[in-house]
Amino acid sequence: MEDLLAEFIAESRDMLEALSGEIVAWEADPADRARLDAIFRFVHTVKGNCGFFEFPRLEALSHAAEDALADVRAGRRQPDQALVSAVLAIIDRIAEIVAAIGDGREQPEADDAPLIAALDANAEESAPAPAAAATRAQRRQSATPRTIRLPVELLDRVMSGVSDMAVARNDLARRIAQHEGETGLDAPFNRLSAILADLREAITRIRMQRIETLFSGFPRMVRDLSHELGKQVMVEIESGDVEIDREMIEVVRDPLVHLIRNAVDHGIETPAERQAAGKREIGMLQISARQTGSEIRIGIVDDGKGIDGDKLVEKAVAAGILTAEEAKLLSMRERNALICEPGLSTAKEVTAVSGRGVGMDVVRANIEKIGGSLMIDSTPGSGTRMMLNVPLTLSIVPSLTIGVGERTFAIPRSYVEEIVRASSEEMDSAQIGGREFITVRGQRIACVGLDEILGVESTCPREARLYVLIRLVGGDLFGLAVDAIHNHEELVVKPIAPVLMACGFYVGTTQLDDGSPVPMLDVSGVARSAGMIREVKDRSLRRELRHERTEERELVPALMFRGFDGAERAVEMDAVRRIEKLPVSALRTAKDGTAQAVIDGRIVPLIGLGGFKPEGEEINLFRAGEDGDERAYAYAEIVDLCEFDPAEVVVAKGETGQRLALIGGRPVELFDADALLAGAAILANAEA
Amino acid sequence: MDRSLLLVSIAGERAAFASEIIRSVVELDGITPVPRAPEHIAGLAALRSRAMTVVDCRRTLELPEAEVPGSLAVVVEIDEFLYALVVDAVEEVVPFDTEPSEIRADLLPGWARAAIGMVETSAGPALVVDPAKLIEGPAKRKAA
Numbered sequence: 001m002e003d004l005l006a007e008f009i010a011e012s013r014d015m016l017e018a019l020s021g022e023i024v025a026w027e028a029d030p031a032d033r034a035r036l037d038a039i040f041r042f043v044h045t046v047k048g049n050c051g052f053f054e055f056p057r058l059e060a061l062s063h064a065a066e067d068a069l070a071d072v073r074a075g076r077r078q079p080d081q082a083l084v085s086a087v088l089a090i091i092d093r094i095a096e097i098v099a100a101i102g103d104g105r106e107q108p109e110a111d112d113a114p115l116i117a118a119l120d121a122n123a124e125e126s127a128p129a130p131a132a133a134a135t136r137a138q139r140r141q142s143a144t145p146r147t148i149r150l151p152v153e154l155l156d157r158v159m160s161g162v163s164d165m166a167v168a169r170n171d172l173a174r175r176i177a178q179h180e181g182e183t184g185l186d187a188p189f190n191r192l193s194a195i196l197a198d199l200r201e202a203i204t205r206i207r208m209q210r211i212e213t214l215f216s217g218f219p220r221m222v223r224d225l226s227h228e229l230g231k232q233v234m235v236e237i238e239s240g241d242v243e244i245d246r247e248m249i250e251v252v253r254d255p256l257v258h259l260i261r262n263a264v265d266h267g268i269e270t271p272a273e274r275q276a277a278g279k280r281e282i283g284m285l286q287i288s289a290r291q292t293g294s295e296i297r298i299g300i301v302d303d304g305k306g307i308d309g310d311k312l313v314e315k316a317v318a319a320g321i322l323t324a325e326e327a328k329l330l331s332m333r334e335r336n337a338l339i340c341e342p343g344l345s346t347a348k349e350v351t352a353v354s355g356r357g358v359g360m361d362v363v364r365a366n367i368e369k370i371g372g373s374l375m376i377d378s379t380p381g382s383g384t385r386m387m388l389n390v391p392l393t394l395s396i397v398p399s400l401t402i403g404v405g406e407r408t409f410a411i412p413r414s415y416v417e418e419i420v421r422a423s424s425e426e427m428d429s430a431q432i433g434g435r436e437f438i439t440v441r442g443q444r445i446a447c448v449g450l451d452e453i454l455g456v457e458s459t460c461p462r463e464a465r466l467y468v469l470i471r472l473v474g475g476d477l478f479g480l481a482v483d484a485i486h487n488h489e490e491l492v493v494k495p496i497a498p499v500l501m502a503c504g505f506y507v508g509t510t511q512l513d514d515g516s517p518v519p520m521l522d523v524s525g526v527a528r529s530a531g532m533i534r535e536v537k538d539r540s541l542r543r544e545l546r547h548e549r550t551e552e553r554e555l556v557p558a559l560m561f562r563g564f565d566g567a568e569r570a571v572e573m574d575a576v577r578r579i580e581k582l583p584v585s586a587l588r589t590a591k592d593g594t595a596q597a598v599i600d601g602r603i604v605p606l607i608g609l610g611g612f613k614p615e616g617e618e619i620n621l622f623r624a625g626e627d628g629d630e631r632a633y634a635y636a637e638i639v640d641l642c643e644f645d646p647a648e649v650v651v652a653k654g655e656t657g658q659r660l661a662l663i664g665g666r667p668v669e670l671f672d673a674d675a676l677l678a679g680a681a682i683l684a685n686a687e688a
Numbered sequence: 689m690d691r692s693l694l695l696v697s698i699a700g701e702r703a704a705f706a707s708e709i710i711r712s713v714v715e716l717d718g719i720t721p722v723p724r725a726p727e728h729i730a731g732l733a734a735l736r737s738r739a740m741t742v743v744d745c746r747r748t749l750e751l752p753e754a755e756v757p758g759s760l761a762v763v764v765e766i767d768e769f770l771y772a773l774v775v776d777a778v779e780e781v782v783p784f785d786t787e788p789s790e791i792r793a794d795l796l797p798g799w800a801r802a803a804i805g806m807v808e809t810s811a812g813p814a815l816v817v818d819p820a821k822l823i824e825g826p827a828k829r830k831a832a
Binding site for chain 1: 768
């Protein structure tokens with residue numbers, strides 16, 4: 001929380017600094033739409049963050065300013081000097097409060113109400129303007145930096161210098177090897193290598209941070225948010241060991257927060273709505289990351305109500321963003337992308353969390369600023385998948401180098417689920433409709449040959465090929481057939497030239513130890529060209545599948561019997577050594593309630609009698625345990641031979657550790673071998 | 689203003705690059721082909737720890753293939769990417785301080801696309817070409 005707060009303060013300060021120019025320009029020309037949007041984004045962002053941190057004053061101020069500005073954006077109100085002054089006064093107050101929070105001081109005592117009232121369209125022009133000027137000057141002083149910032153170019157230069165050194169080292173290594181130990185350079189060379197390896201690692205760390213540090217705050221945020229909205233949301237986070245540029249973490253945080261907020265606020269429905277739609281009450285939100293050379297892909301998938309593409313198009317046409325003719329030509333993805341247009345939002349009501357269609361245009365502006373992209377796939381009724389691609393200027397990617405024919409390629413290891421050999425016994429392969437499918441442990445997976453995709457000649461017989469099973473960000477799995485797997489290594493991946501990027505099969509280039517360049521494959525580009533990417537997965541369908549699987553699950557056979565106390569119990573069949581009858585004369589009951597039976601010439605503790613005195617000549621019992629440590633359990637009669645689902649067994653709380661299984665729709669106390677052996681005393685006591 | 693031009697020869701013709709954009713001239717050893725890349729991209733090669741995209745100038749200018757593929761390349765840097773432009777020969781660097789003049793003739797389509805203008809140098813006339821256009825390659829021929 002401390003970290004997040006510090007970031008919030010730093011972010012707000014940065015934005016305020018950047019905004020000061022905009023404010024002046026807007027003051028000069030209140031009709032300037034771009035400035036208006038920039039200022040609007042600022043107050044919106046502050047408002048969003050306040051919801052997270054509980055700064056009621058900041059929230060009230062930013063919400064009020066946002067409302068007024070939204071009216072202007074929607075054309076319901078003309079920006080005049082009074083409004084400009086009022087908004088500026090609010091921004092200055094926000095700056096003051098932020099500065100106070102940042103320095104750990106008490107928030108300045110002041111009444112915010114007049115500032116908020118001044119926003120009112122009918123308010124008379126009054127005093128806030130001069131006050132604003134004064135506080136603005138004050139702010140300048142308080143913004144002294146407390147950390148040292150290094151230009152990223154400098155780090156880049158150091159890093160590329162180290163990479164150059166590594167290549168030179170490899171060259172030197174080859175030359176030394178040619179002299180077969182006669183140079184006397186081996187020891188110093190090895191030392192140099194070790195130092196270089198250390199240095200390389202250190203320099204890499206300087207710029208990299210695990211994306212987990214970014215993701216770790218999200219579950220809490222979603223929890224608070226869904227609480228506030230009366231929704232139930234389960235968050236699944238998968239960081240895929242992705243490391244991301246420190247700088248990039250800062251840049252993507254804000255867009256991600258917006259996307260997640262939107263998913264929870266607008267995507268996932270209330271429990272009642274979900275139930276009505278036949279979905280599980282708890283919504284699912286999946287946040288995952290993958291590193292692919294020069295890009296990091298962050299997926300945010302929800303199983304909410306999806307985006308209403310038709311409504312978006314309708315609104316966009318109404319707002320004059322595009323014509324009805326143009327609208328007809330849009331692809332699904334392009335229609336969804338309309339959600340990022342300023343001023344468009346399909347939300348029916350504006351909430352404190354998000355709304356007004358501002359979040360998404362902020363998101364897109366921020367992502368595009370860093371050369372990233374945002375793709376939105378949505379299926380109305382069953383969910384939305386938002387895919388955020390952000391570039392990496394430089395990164396180390398744990399990779400797999402693979403070969404087809406003479407060619408070598410790298411793929412990011414984070415995508416690789418498993419490698420299966422074609423000849424392996426676990427695998428089964430079939431040709432269906434011209435496409436190869438393999439079956440691994442009961443799962444049928446579509447496959448494609450890398451040779452076929454890239455038009456490279458494979459030099460490997462079909463049955464000797466290897467299948468790299470690749471899990472895409474959206475969760476789809478497919479197999480990529482290759483000739484060989486060369487190595488697992490950490491590769492420095494650099495962006496690939498735009499002219500090559502445009503082919504859609506590569507995301508970067510890397511160099512092997514010998515200095516030769518190797519292209520890194522764009523795994524999803526490869527999958528896309530083979531038609532392996534499905535639309536947004538239908539989670540409700542998946543749930544049904546899972547349900548069916550439960551029914552197929554192996555059931556455990558059990559023996560259900562009635563004890564002398566009249567209760568029905570069950571024992572796992574595996575625990576029963578033998579079911580037999582014994583003459584009553586072979587039993588002995590002690591005064592303390594314990595009992596023994598003589599079986600095959602040995603004395604075995606007998607359970608289940610309780611205080612009951614058996615009548616007749618014989619008694620039913622079954623035996624459990626092993627020789628030397630055996631128990632006999634006496635029962636009145638066998639009710640049934642039955643089965644139960646081990647997944648449905650419930651363990652009762654408390655000392656008894658009683659286990660209940662659902663058999664024939666009724667809960668029945670269940671024993672396994674351990675319970676019979678260990679629990680003999682407890683059982684005896686319970687019965688006594 | 690002391691600008692200069694690097695004169696190279698491509699398919700028997702003289703071309704010139706503004707020397708301020710040239711990083712170096714290298715002899716390429718080993719090009720890694722990149723499948724599915726546009727035709728005029730020969731592949732990738734390394735310049736120390738950096739990868740260069742190798743552009744075959746004959747192909748990008750839609751000229752006949754060389755009998756012996758050239759290995760001499762002019763390295764330029766555009767938007768932080770290195771490109772190696774493979775030429776047949778590198779001639780010399782000549783000083784040049786005026787603007788290239790307009791070309792008053794119909795050139796072959798490849799040359800017409802890449803040419804900025806013509807210059808008269810001490811070594812004779814030469815066509816100044818824009819590396820960015822060479823890298824871009826023949827128009828409308830998108831990769832599969």
